[in-house]
Amino acid sequence: MRVAAAERRRTGNSELVYSHASAAVLWELPLFRVEPRRVHLSGRAASGHVRASEPLVARHQVAVASSDMTMCQGVLCTGLARTVADVLRSASFETGLSLADAALRRAAWSWNGYDVEAAESLRRQVAQRLPSGGRGVRAARRMLELADGRAASPGESVSRLYIGDLGFATPRLQVPVAGPGARLFHVDFALDDVGVWGEYDGEGKYLDPAMRGEGVGVERVVMEEKQREDWIRGTTGRRLVRWGTADIATAAHLGARLRAFGIHPQR
Numbered sequence: 001m002r003v004a005a006a007e008r009r010r011t012g013n014s015e016l017v018y019s020h021a022s023a024a025v026l027w028e029l030p031l032f033r034v035e036p037r038r039v040h041l042s043g044r045a046a047s048g049h050v051r052a053s054e055p056l057v058a059r060h061q062v063a064v065a066s067s068d069m070t071m072c073q074g075v076l077c078t079g080l081a082r083t084v085a086d087v088l089r090s091a092s093f094e095t096g097l098s099l100a101d102a103a104l105r106r107a108a109w110s111w112n113g114y115d116v117e118a119a120e121s122l123r124r125q126v127a128q129r130l131p132s133g134g135r136g137v138r139a140a141r142r143m144l145e146l147a148d149g150r151a152a153s154p155g156e157s158v159s160r161l162y163i164g165d166l167g168f169a170t171p172r173l174q175v176p177v178a179g180p181g182a183r184l185f186h187v188d189f190a191l192d193d194v195g196v197w198g199e200y201d202g203e204g205k206y207l208d209p210a211m212r213g214e215g216v217g218v219e220r221v222v223m224e225e226k227q228r229e230d231w232i233r234g235t236t237g238r239r240l241v242r243w244g245t246a247d248i249a250t251a252a253h254l255g256a257r258l259r260a261f262g263i264h265p266q267r
Helices: 002-009 020-026 080-088 093-108 116-128 137-146 154-165 218-236 251-260
Strands: 039-042 049-054 057-061 069-072 075-078 172-178 184-191 196-200 239-243
Touching: 002 020, 002 039, 020 039, 020 075, 020 080, 075 080, 080 093, 080 116, 080 137, 093 116, 093 137, 093 154, 116 137, 154 184, 154 196, 154 251, 172 218, 184 218, 196 218, 218 239, 239 251
Parallel strands: 039 057, 196 239
Antiparallel strands: 049 057, 069 075, 172 184, 184 196
């Protein structure tokens, strides 16, 4: 809404494009634990200086190549790769990894599966748009290295980050498990070093009518999820542990949840 309001007030200066968090919003990328205070515009000079011309607008005086400009949601903004590179340099690890995961997912995920080549292509494009040095670049490169578009939500992205921080091996994501008949289930995490399945469940999965599907009640979702979980446990011989939003407030919270089920890192 803020970007839309800013666009209505613009005087037609095509040298400035929406960028950073504002471009992320236009690309429908998550800004986990971030509430942008200002609309961000970039262009004109290449000094890198940020000028707040208005209380709600920040102008980044940085060069934006024409190849890094595109129309999105009907307005001109930085392209996907440039947007990710800009945000990663100033984002927390939780915010940056969630955003990078979502960008790779946008580029590489479809009903046919995960296109690794498409994901790596976008990863290279983002890396090319990061400067060789400066504030936040090292962390940005680390986030980009860890990013994986198989994460289906910011909650899954942050869970994966904290799983690593706790000392567990890097989990496999969205692991297929053959279901009854021709069905195929996908489990969020395979913690192979401890022989456990893990699932992050946001509350919206059960409480948001849009996520449940038209005409689908909570009771049906819970019943189908229980049947799915029973099948996965029974056919694979592995326990399945769930956690929710409250359990990823910090890495320590997730660690406490896993320890409650007797799950400890092996290293």
